[in-house]
Amino acid sequence: MKPTIESWTEDVAEIGPLYPFVGWEVPMGLACAAVCIAFLVWKFRSENATYAAMVRRLQADTTATTNDSGDDHSGDDHTDSRGAI
Amino acid sequence: MDNELSALSVLFTEFYYWVTVVMMFLIHVGFCLYEVGVSREKNKLNTLMKNAMLVPVITCAFFFFGWWIYFAFQNGPGITGGLKSAPWSEPWNELMAPHLGGSAHSQRLTSEQLTTWPRLNGVFWAAFLLFSWTAGSILSGAVIERIRAGAFWVLAILVGSVTWIIDAAWGWSDTGWMVQRLGYHDAYASGVIHGLAGGSALAILIHLGPRLGRFTADGTPRVLPAHNTWMVIIGMFLIYTGFWGFYAACNVPILDIDPDNSRSLYSATTIYLTPTSLSGITLNFLMALTGGLLAGYVVSHGDPFWTFQGGLGGIITASAGNDLYHPFQAFFIAQIGVWCGYKLHYWVEKRFGIDDAVGAVAIHGYCGSLGVVICGFVLWGYPSSANSGYAAITPWGQLLGAVIMFFVLGFAPCYVLAAVLKKAGVLRIPRAVEFAGLDHEILADEHSQLQEYAAAERREFLADAGGD
Numbered sequence: 001m002k003p004t005i006e007s008w009t010e011d012v013a014e015i016g017p018l019y020p021f022v023g024w025e026v027p028m029g030l031a032c033a034a035v036c037i038a039f040l041v042w043k044f045r046s047e048n049a050t051y052a053a054m055v056r057r058l059q060a061d062t063t064a065t066t067n068d069s070g071d072d073h074s075g076d077d078h079t080d081s082r083g084a085i
Numbered sequence: 086m087d088n089e090l091s092a093l094s095v096l097f098t099e100f101y102y103w104v105t106v107v108m109m110f111l112i113h114v115g116f117c118l119y120e121v122g123v124s125r126e127k128n129k130l131n132t133l134m135k136n137a138m139l140v141p142v143i144t145c146a147f148f149f150f151g152w153w154i155y156f157a158f159q160n161g162p163g164i165t166g167g168l169k170s171a172p173w174s175e176p177w178n179e180l181m182a183p184h185l186g187g188s189a190h191s192q193r194l195t196s197e198q199l200t201t202w203p204r205l206n207g208v209f210w211a212a213f214l215l216f217s218w219t220a221g222s223i224l225s226g227a228v229i230e231r232i233r234a235g236a237f238w239v240l241a242i243l244v245g246s247v248t249w250i251i252d253a254a255w256g257w258s259d260t261g262w263m264v265q266r267l268g269y270h271d272a273y274a275s276g277v278i279h280g281l282a283g284g285s286a287l288a289i290l291i292h293l294g295p296r297l298g299r300f301t302a303d304g305t306p307r308v309l310p311a312h313n314t315w316m317v318i319i320g321m322f323l324i325y326t327g328f329w330g331f332y333a334a335c336n337v338p339i340l341d342i343d344p345d346n347s348r349s350l351y352s353a354t355t356i357y358l359t360p361t362s363l364s365g366i367t368l369n370f371l372m373a374l375t376g377g378l379l380a381g382y383v384v385s386h387g388d389p390f391w392t393f394q395g396g397l398g399g400i401i402t403a404s405a406g407n408d409l410y411h412p413f414q415a416f417f418i419a420q421i422g423v424w425c426g427y428k429l430h431y432w433v434e435k436r437f438g439i440d441d442a443v444g445a446v447a448i449h450g451y452c453g454s455l456g457v458v459i460c461g462f463v464l465w466g467y468p469s470s471a472n473s474g475y476a477a478i479t480p481w482g483q484l485l486g487a488v489i490m491f492f493v494l495g496f497a498p499c500y501v502l503a504a505v506l507k508k509a510g511v512l513r514i515p516r517a518v519e520f521a522g523l524d525h526e527i528l529a530d531e532h533s534q535l536q537e538y539a540a541a542e543r544r545e546f547l548a549d550a551g552g553d
């Protein structure tokens with residue numbers, strides 16, 4: 001494939017696009033759009049997975065902490081603690 | 086550009102917009118500092134990344150369709166005509182890339198377009214893009230500490246690359262239908278950016294709900310101080326600095342304002358191609374900032390956050406007519422806007438339980454919309470455009486314009502999209518994570534890494550000491 005620019009001295013006034021692969025703008029644009037959409041899809045999925053895992057771990061931590069704190073006043077406090085989380 | 090004078094004019098315009106873009110970048114730096122300063126220690130990394138990553142997300146969307154919307158939608162379409170042809174703004178067009186304006190590869194480009202756009206397309210696009218980032222950042226501050234980043238970025242694309250640029254096409258272009266029919270005038274984007282972004286933020290906040298613990302059981306708001314006041318204040322100063330670039334970017338730097346006369350008369354103009362000057366708008370910018378700072382200080386009893394917000398709100402309120410106001414008018418209009426914005430913020434917060442973390446709806450939405458309406462009274466009867474046959478500026482044209490910006494293009498689309506995201510369960514962070522902190526796991530990891538490093542360091546030190 002010929003480069004877009006072959007000389008900076010001949011017919012300079014006729015020079016239009018400077019970039020290589022003129023005519024490939026649509027496929028390049030589609031590829032760029034695909035990357036952007038894939039990024040957003042990945043972000044939604046990763047957030048769902050990350051937050052679900054964090055919630056599980058935090059709830060497990062809370063349960064363990066509540067159990068460690070003894071049974072004397074575990075009734076209402078236990079409910080409040082889980083409710084807050 | 087076949088003679089030195091026309092070359093100088095084009096290259097000066099190209100450089101002028103390029104400089105405004107660099108200055109406007111500071112707005113985004115300011116917003117990042119300011120939001121991180123407001124958010125609590127447990128959320129600051131998430132807050133930073135949510136705002137910073139709107140840059141690539143909005144930029145891509147604005148490249149693909151935002152820029153085209155600005156030119157194509159100036160007639161509505163369907164109000165004063167159909168879709169306008171604007172091949173230079175299509176993402177696959179050769180003029181959306183480095184180009185010298187010689188032979189065109191595309192058959193659709195005219196010789197006039199090849200003369201005008203090769204040197205200006207990129208810098209114009211970037212100037213508008215920076216406004217898009219600003220619109221996204223305005224939303225970002227309001228919703229910190231509980232919105233999911235993915236949902237926020239989708240909403241930011243809607244505002245930054247669709248709704249704000251539609252309103253710019255309608256009311257912030259020399260041939261927009263709102264300018265033609267309503268005489269809409271909003272020279273430095275009180276309603277076009279700030280009113281719209283404030284309305285959008287309010288819609289999202291309604292679906293998002295307040296942060297945990299933000300209100301007492303009887304609905305009284307609890308005060309949540311900023312974790313770092315210095316970051317907030319430095320951020321605000323940077324936003325002021327970037328705002329200078331914003332004002333300059335709203336102007337056309339050099340244009341013949343009397344083209345029908347054989348003797349050319351050159352001036353800076355507004356986006357509506359009506360004459361103004363950088364000197365004049367500098368007077369008004371600073372007097373509006375002054376009025377806003379004074380009003381913010383008084384109304385908040387010297388609270389630093391609201392004093393600095395007041396400066397910003399003052400500029401935003403006066404911006405609609407700052408091309409034509411007297412500096413004293415800008416000063417008093419700024420004060421009215423800040424007083425109203427501040428009072429409305431606390432009234433809405435208490436009455437409706439809206440948790441706007443940074444007062445974005447007040448400073449941008451209420452001040453911006455009020456500024457558009459005030460402009461209708463102060464500039465009543467002024468021509469809205471250099472084009473003949475367009476409606477003059479009126480209070481009712483401006484009021485309708487403010488409603489279109491805040492509610493029709495700001496509030497309504499975001500209300501619908503936020504409802505969809507909420508229904509899908511992807512709008513808000515789970516409460517357990519919100520309670521623990523959005524950076525909970527990162528901070529825990531950092532803590533354990535530091536502990537591990539300190540232990541290794543101690544072992545190495547003791548081993549060396551034993552050897553000695």
